[in-house]
Amino acid sequence: METKIEKIGINGEGIGFINKKPIFIHGVLPGEYANISITQKHDTYSIGELNRVIQSSEDRVLPECKIHKKCGACTMMHANYKAQLSFKYDILRETLWKYARVKESLIQPVVANEQPLFYRNSLKLPFAMKNDKLTIGMYEQNSNRFVEVKQCIVHEQRLDEIKIEIVKILNQYHYKAYTNNDKKGLRYLVLRMIDDKCQCTFVHGGMSFDDTCIDKVMNIPEVISVCESINASKKQIQIFGDQLNVLEGKKQINFRFDDLKVTLSARSFFQLNTKQAENLYHIVDTLIPDHQNLLVEAYCGVGIMSLFMAKKADKVIGIESIKDAIKNARRNAERNNLKNAEFIVGDAGKQLVKLSKVQQIDTLIVDPPRSGLDETMLDCIMKSNIKQIVYVSCNPATLAKNLNVLSKKYNVETVIPVDMFSQTAHIETCVLLSHKNS
Numbered sequence: 001m002e003t004k005i006e007k008i009g010i011n012g013e014g015i016g017f018i019n020k021k022p023i024f025i026h027g028v029l030p031g032e033y034a035n036i037s038i039t040q041k042h043d044t045y046s047i048g049e050l051n052r053v054i055q056s057s058e059d060r061v062l063p064e065c066k067i068h069k070k071c072g073a074c075t076m077m078h079a080n081y082k083a084q085l086s087f088k089y090d091i092l093r094e095t096l097w098k099y100a101r102v103k104e105s106l107i108q109p110v111v112a113n114e115q116p117l118f119y120r121n122s123l124k125l126p127f128a129m130k131n132d133k134l135t136i137g138m139y140e141q142n143s144n145r146f147v148e149v150k151q152c153i154v155h156e157q158r159l160d161e162i163k164i165e166i167v168k169i170l171n172q173y174h175y176k177a178y179t180n181n182d183k184k185g186l187r188y189l190v191l192r193m194i195d196d197k198c199q200c201t202f203v204h205g206g207m208s209f210d211d212t213c214i215d216k217v218m219n220i221p222e223v224i225s226v227c228e229s230i231n232a233s234k235k236q237i238q239i240f241g242d243q244l245n246v247l248e249g250k251k252q253i254n255f256r257f258d259d260l261k262v263t264l265s266a267r268s269f270f271q272l273n274t275k276q277a278e279n280l281y282h283i284v285d286t287l288i289p290d291h292q293n294l295l296v297e298a299y300c301g302v303g304i305m306s307l308f309m310a311k312k313a314d315k316v317i318g319i320e321s322i323k324d325a326i327k328n329a330r331r332n333a334e335r336n337n338l339k340n341a342e343f344i345v346g347d348a349g350k351q352l353v354k355l356s357k358v359q360q361i362d363t364l365i366v367d368p369p370r371s372g373l374d375e376t377m378l379d380c381i382m383k384s385n386i387k388q389i390v391y392v393s394c395n396p397a398t399l400a401k402n403l404n405v406l407s408k409k410y411n412v413e414t415v416i417p418v419d420m421f422s423q424t425a426h427i428e429t430c431v432l433l434s435h436k437n438s
């Protein structure tokens with residue numbers, strides 16, 4: 001059947017309407033006419049599959065990636081970059097209006113990524129077996145079909161080459177991919193490279209590595225550490241297991257980030273787009289006034305944002321659930337001689353409840369995972385008298401739902417989107433909220 005694509009959906013899919021009911025189709029752009037087949041029918045919506053574009057949008061480009069369709073991760077690669085930014089703006093505008101009644105006039109233009117390809121400083125890819133050999137790739141979206149990924153053009157180029165070199169080495173030892181039956185074998189390859197220093201982590205279900213294999217990986221010039229994390233959980237909710245052991249090399253990467261000296265363990269979070277992370281932190285900086293008494297950053301990772309803002313407050317406190325990240329944050333405060341920064345390990349909501357009972361917080365920065373702020377955190381904010389909040393979000397849907405709650409006590413002052421994840425529909429957003437009574 002034929003349909004006109006009216007707008008873009010939150011996951012980068014095109015949306016058409018059949019008998020007023022929306023149909024979501026990947027690979028099409030607003031304004032296009034497409035021949036599609038309906039693959040799923042639900043009460044309030046349908047899912048379609050593109051057969052052929054009948055009339056193509058001026059924004060359409062030929063994706064540079066050969067496996068773009070199969071892999072499905074870069075859901076906007078078929079649009080030129082300018083159009084991607086405008087679609088992201090539309091997604092954000094629509095979501096914030098729908099759930100939180102945030103006006104378009106408050107939303108600034110998307111801060112563009114100077115390098116929309118080859119920007120990712122890290123990768124986390126699953127292993128699988130192909131013709132009895134270990135290979136690496138991705139699972140197709142919403143499926144367990146494995147797609148081999150030899151080259152990924154959103155990864156930094158050298159990182160992508162290192163990935164292939166490592167798989168080659170592992171195959172020399174005939175290592176196998178994990179299966180749920182024997183709960184052994186390799187599950188994920190996790191690489192992160194900053195300043196030409198690469199941390200390599202093997203996530204596996206339980207196996208031992210030959211020392212010479214680890215030596216060969218360490219011999220790749222950029223690799224500074226090889227770690228392992230054991231995860232034999234069937235559910236596969238998260239990539240890492242509970243523990244991360246350094247098999248060889250340095251426990252941390254040390255690098256310079258803007259004016260800061262930063263230490264980072266393999267298990268700690270770091271934004272995957274180094275340049276845009278710098279832009280994001282500068283934006284947060286511009287939103288926070290000088291001369292704060294107490295500034296708290298919840299979900300602080302290794303504390304970079306807290307340390308960036310330390311000059312603005314008598315005291316900054318960062319809260320984070322990963323122990324290694326807090327160790328790094330404390331070390332980062334020391335290395336930068338920032339004596340007014342303190343870091344607490346624990347659940348952000350629960351720790352904020354404790355803190356706000358004994359101290360008045362002037363400014364709160366929250367940078368939660370995609371799931372957004374939980375009940376404890378929201379409840380604590382709503383009961384406290386925090387003057388302003390900077391909410392950094394990587395998920396417009398949870399951001400909008402949380403803003404809906406917060407807007408009973410806070411005004412949304414400004415919204416600044418940052419394109420951290422080019423070629424995908426994901427958007428990073430910075431929101432400044434101020435207390436209605438301050």
Ligand SMILES: C[S@@+](CC[C@H](N)C(=O)[O-])C[C@H]1O[C@@H](n2cnc3c(N)ncnc32)[C@H](O)[C@@H]1O
Nearest residue numbers: 269299300301320321322346347348367368369
């Ligand atoms: C999006 S990252 C932001 C990190 C940091 N602000 C940065 O820019 O590098 C979210 C962080 O929240 C942490 N986290 C997730 N759930 C948490 C929780 N319930 N309490 C505290 N931290 C949590 C993660 O480990 C991760 O470091």
